[in-house]
Amino acid sequence: MAFKHFFLCLLLCLGILQIGNSSKLTKGGSHDIKKILVIGATGQAGSRMVKEAVDRGLQVRTFSRNTSKLSEDVKDKVEAVAGDIQNYDDVQKAVKGVDAVIVAISPRSYEDTSKYMAKGVQNVVKAMKAENVEIINVLLSVFTIMPVEEIPPFFRNAIEDQHAMLEALQKSDLKYIASCPPNFITTSFDAYEAKIGGMPGGRNFNGGVNVISLNQLGKYFIDSLSEPRYYGKLVGVRNKVVHKQGVKA
Numbered sequence: 001m002a003f004k005h006f007f008l009c010l011l012l013c014l015g016i017l018q019i020g021n022s023s024k025l026t027k028g029g030s031h032d033i034k035k036i037l038v039i040g041a042t043g044q045a046g047s048r049m050v051k052e053a054v055d056r057g058l059q060v061r062t063f064s065r066n067t068s069k070l071s072e073d074v075k076d077k078v079e080a081v082a083g084d085i086q087n088y089d090d091v092q093k094a095v096k097g098v099d100a101v102i103v104a105i106s107p108r109s110y111e112d113t114s115k116y117m118a119k120g121v122q123n124v125v126k127a128m129k130a131e132n133v134e135i136i137n138v139l140l141s142v143f144t145i146m147p148v149e150e151i152p153p154f155f156r157n158a159i160e161d162q163h164a165m166l167e168a169l170q171k172s173d174l175k176y177i178a179s180c181p182p183n184f185i186t187t188s189f190d191a192y193e194a195k196i197g198g199m200p201g202g203r204n205f206n207g208g209v210n211v212i213s214l215n216q217l218g219k220y221f222i223d224s225l226s227e228p229r230y231y232g233k234l235v236g237v238r239n240k241v242v243h244k245q246g247v248k249a
């Protein structure tokens with residue numbers, strides 16, 4: 001009798017695990033993420049997010065000024081839209097019908113004082129409200145979570161733009177994620193770690209361990225869209241630091 005129950009229990013548990021696992025692939029809480037928009041899809045970061053999403057079988061709409069810059073391995077697997085984030089109509093058309101949006105744009109120049117990126121994010125927020133899209137992850141910089149006086153003067157204009165992007169997200173009632181990775185490296189890595197409200201490992205931003213591989217950045221961005229605990233939060237993310245015995249990280 002006990003034996004029978006054990007098996008019944010085992011089967012039920014396995015069943016529950018299976019359901020848990022399969023829903024985790026496509027759902028985040030109540031959110032079904034099937035189709036995403038990647039803005040800044042031809043950039044260093046955006047192109048990795050596109051590749052990750054395509055590899056996972058998501059439908060991907062890319063948004064960039066020049067669609068010819070899309071890499072050959074994804075070109076035929078995405079819906080490529082040409083547009084400018086500064087143009088509201090372009091943005092609204094692009095947002096229509098997607099489940100989540102990723103913004104991975106970079107400053108035009110460090111001298112630029114026009115808050116170009118924040119204006120773009122404001123367009124995206126407005127378009128998402130108009131089109132009833134709720135989930136957005138925006139690529140910010142690690143500088144966004146540093147005290148302003150610690151930031152090299154060279155980056156100040158860009159940081160003001162970053163802060164304005166964050167403010168646009170905070171003022172929206174969207175399920176936003178403001179992601180702050182440190183320097184990118186092209187060498188692949190096998191895991192990332194993310195922390196809500198700051199950088200994992202504290203404020204040692206510029207230590208050698210504080211980098212993120214582009215493959216992990218792509219993985220985190222797609223994972224995060226279906227992680228409700230990140231919604232409405234600033235999230236620090238970097239390559240996972242393995243603490244070896246006797247070695248101080």
Ligand SMILES: *[C@@H]1O[C@H](CO)[C@@H](O)[C@H](O)[C@H]1NC(C)=O
Nearest residue numbers: 042064065066067068069070
């Ligand atoms: C678009 O990108 C392609 C490939 O990099 C380039 O050859 C072309 O000149 C670009 N077009 C414009 C309008 O910038």
